[in-house]
Amino acid sequence: MAQLFDTVLVANRGEIACRVIxxxxxxxxxxxxVYSDADAGARHVCEADTAVRIGTASAADSYLNIDAIIDACVxxxxQAVHPGYGFLAENAEFAKSLNSHGIAxxxxxxxxxxxxxxxxRAKNQVAGYGVPCVPGIAEPGLGDAELxxxxxxxxxxxxIKPSAGGGGKGMHVVENEGGMPAALATARRVAxxxxxxxxxxxxxxxxxxRHIEVQVLADQAGNVIHLGERECSLQRRHQKVIEEAPSPLLESVPDGAAIRARIGEAACQAARSVNYSGAGTVExxxxxxxxxxxxxxxxxxxLQVEHPVTEMVTGIDLVEWQVRIAAGEELALEQAGVVLDGHAVEARVYAEDPARNFLPSAGEVLALDEDGDGSSLSAAGTRVRIDSAMLPGLVVTGDYxxxxSKVIAWGPGREAALDALDAALGKYTLLGLHTNVEYLRLLLNDPDVRAGRLDTGLIERKLPAMQFRQPGDTELLAAARLAAGGERPASGVPPWQASDGWRLGAPAPRRVHLAVPERAPDGGPSGERLVTVKLLSSDSVPHQFVTALETAPPSGPRGLWLGDGGWSCRLEILDRETRLHRLLAGIQREDGAADPEVRSPMPGTVVSVSVRDGDTVEAGQLLLSVEAMKMEHQLTAALAGTVRLTAGAGDLVKAEQVLATIHPNEETDTTLKGEEPRHARL
Structure with missing residues (x-):
């Protein structure tokens, strides 16, 4: 048996770094x-035996800085580096540089x-080993005209696909020849x-x-096996959302076992074609x-993000075998010994707001409840495992x-695994920033998903009909009670001498002003609803909600969070002055009228500007693109008019910062109507 390493550096962050550790x-x-300045208090830093700072928050200056990571190794x-996934995990120059320094x-x-x-090159390479490829044209150096x-x-x-890409970035569907020029320009910029x-x-x-991938393991002696397949068809914009093993498609057809053997052998052939060693995935x-x-x-x-579902149905720790293979150890398992036991499903928890077109979210983790290590069976005979990077008080930024986190459930069959995952997500609590947990539960309980009728376009078809929960009377009462600080505290001063408004008879109601976000049917923001809740001493606080208050911000109103069964919502607590200001600000705009100010929906970087200051633009025309958390959000004009820009390419911007203003032409100015804004009372 090969001698294992004494010390391994994990050149990554977040949940994968914690999982490898x-x-x-x-x-x-x-x-x-290793950590950047933004991650000084991160969970992976706390869990490792030691940690080394490698740079500023910028990934280019830290997690992508090869010299800094090699210095940290020294x-x-x-003696060795595990790259996780993302960052430098598939960077050949990084692997070469490590080897040149004697680091595995x-x-x-x-x-x-x-x-x-x-x-x-990959398609041409594997085709020579009998691996079937999608029809197309794959030649290096082709320009737009040739394509x-x-x-x-x-x-x-x-x-259209980037040759060097992954994760769906730069990929574009083109329906006809007329759509090629614009799609190629966008794809090249993103790539x-x-x-x-x-x-x-x-x-x-x-x-x-269907998107089905096969997990392979190969040692340095040329032994290659596969560990079955994973179904990754539930995707949004080519990004995987929910994955499972084995594939329900292969489980449902009479010759599924034979197909599994064929596709598994094709994956092994792809690995053999490049003398592969370690863990890899063929899609x-x-x-x-x-x-x-x-x-x-x-x-x-x-390693893939979804590797835990394979681990849970095979009982094989893929990270352990990555380490053993890198140390020179040969595989101890032959293909015939690989057995798939039960079913496992994984859901990715993202910092994003699905009800607002999946805008990235950032903030402090105010409340956290994660429970599950996959080691014990529940009363229903299922297991739950949570791979996470979260900590109470952790500040999630837009830098990465x-x-x-990932929530993974195993069951003896697919239905039991889906039920266990849904229940685990219902108990998962993270308040302080928006997450996609409610959206994941909606997906898991969709009839087509339950029946295993999956394809890569399913989510896009289902999204328009998804009904995201909105705060109702019960939720607002709970929020108001939290905002008011519960029952009126005893001051110790006789009621006749106190100046708190106490009086004989029934207690006066306390009024709490809240701003409730409202969503447009297409998922975009459509303003807010101003609500005044009257609290009586007889009101009881609903106990099913998890609640959290934000600390007092340097400017603007304080926020509060409600959580229940995977759903969460942020409300603003308004004082009388702020509420009056909001009312006056909206009094000159009719319900649903277009806003002439174009604001950044998130903190990020302006990556492109499509118009010039002073241009005449049409409603719906692209103005700017803002990127945060590796996602690009395009901002368009809500109405026709003359655009005035207040931001340029490369600028760092804050959430709600005005990036452009549209000055409507007189004949198209419909914003001033003199009507009252929307508000409500309970």
Missing amino acids: RTLKVMGIRSVA QSGA FIGPPADAIELMGDKI IAAAPSVGFPLL AAAFGDDTLFLERLVRAP FLVSDEDPGQFYFMEMNTR DPML
């Missing part, structure tokens, strides 16, 4: 965390990373910004496909109508990816 502790290996005595890279050879990181000329031979609809390479290629779009598009038809998409030369 957990296995290192079990293996008796000293763990080293400083801490680390816990991952595949640099040549395999380089080849599989180029989608064009437009080649598009008809590929056939519409087609998919260049995200990957430093704007090379593109084209693939035939497979309608209603396929699979025809829902004919599961025997599957096509290679790409190989991820790292918005994923906060």
Whole structure:
């Protein structure tokens, strides 16, 4: 047996860093965390045996800084580096640099990373080993004119993909030839910004496909096995949301076991084609109508976010085997010994607001309740595991990816696993920033999801009909009671001498003013509802809610949070002066009228400006794009008129900061109507 490492540095952050550190502790290996200034108090820093600062909050100056990480290895005595996923996990230069310093890279050879990181070369490489590929054109160096000329031979609809990309960034569906120029321009910009390479290629779009991937393990002696497949068809904009193992498609067809063997062998062949070693994932598009038809998409030369579902159905710790293989150990398991037991489902918890078109969210974790380590069976015979980076009091910023944690459930069958995951999400509490937990529960309980009728377009079809919970009378009463501080405290002063308004007879009602966000039917913001709640001494506080108050902000009203069964909501507590100001500010705009001010919906960076100051614009025209948490949000004009810009490309902006103002032409000015704003009383 190979000699294992004494010290391993984890070159990542968040939940994956915590997850890797957990296995290192079990293996008796000293763990080293690295952190940026933004992560000085992060959970992975607390859980590691030691930690080294590597730079400022900017990822380019910290988690993507190869020299800083190598210096941290030297400083801490680390013999090997686990890259997690994202950041430098699939960076061939990083692997080469580590090797040149005598530090082991816990991952595949640099040549395999380089080849599989180029989608064009990867497709050509695996095709030579008999792995089926999607029809398309994949040649290096093609310009826009050449891709437009080649598009008809590929056939519409087609998919534009970055050669160096991943995670759906820069991918665009094009329905006809007329849509090619604009889509290529956007894809190149996103690819260049995200990957430093704007090379593109084209693939035939497979309608209603299933996204099924296969986990492989390979050692340095050439032994390769697969650990079954994962179904990752529940995606939004090419980003996975819920994953499960095994695939319900292969479980439902008579020849599913044979297809599993075929697709598993194809994945192993893809790994063999590049002399792969370590853990890797080969992704396929699979025809829902004919599961025997599957096509290679790409190989991820790292651990996947969804790896826990494979661990829970196989009982194999993938991180442990990554470490053992990197140390030179051969696989102890042959293909015939891989057994899939039960079913596992994973949901990704993101810092985002699905009711507002999935805008990224940031803030302090004011209340947190996570429970589940996957080690014990419940009374229903299920297990729940939570991989998380959250801590009470932690401040989540917009500097990095918005994923906060993953909730994973195992059951003896798919229905039991889905039920266990839904129940776990119902108990999951995180207040202080918006999360997608309510949205995840809506998805899990959709009839098509329950029946296993999945495809990569399902979420987009279901979203418009999703009914997100809005605060009602019960919720507002609970919020008002919290805002008022509960019952009137005893002062110790005789009531005849106190100047608190006490009087004989029934207690006077206390009034609490709240601002309640309202949503437009299309998911965008549509203003707020001003509510005055009258509190009587006889009012009881509903006990089912989890509540949390924000600390007093330097400016603006204080907020409070309500949580219940995975749902959460932020309300503002207004004093009389602020409430009056809000009323007056809205009195000149009719209900639903367009707002001439274009505000950033989140803190972030302006990455592009599509108009010039003083241009005449039409309603719906793209003005600027703001990026935060690796997501780009496009801001458009709400009405026609002349645009005045107050921000430029590269500017750092705050949430609700005015970036542009539209001055409507006189004939199109419909904003001043002299009507009262919306408000309500309870």
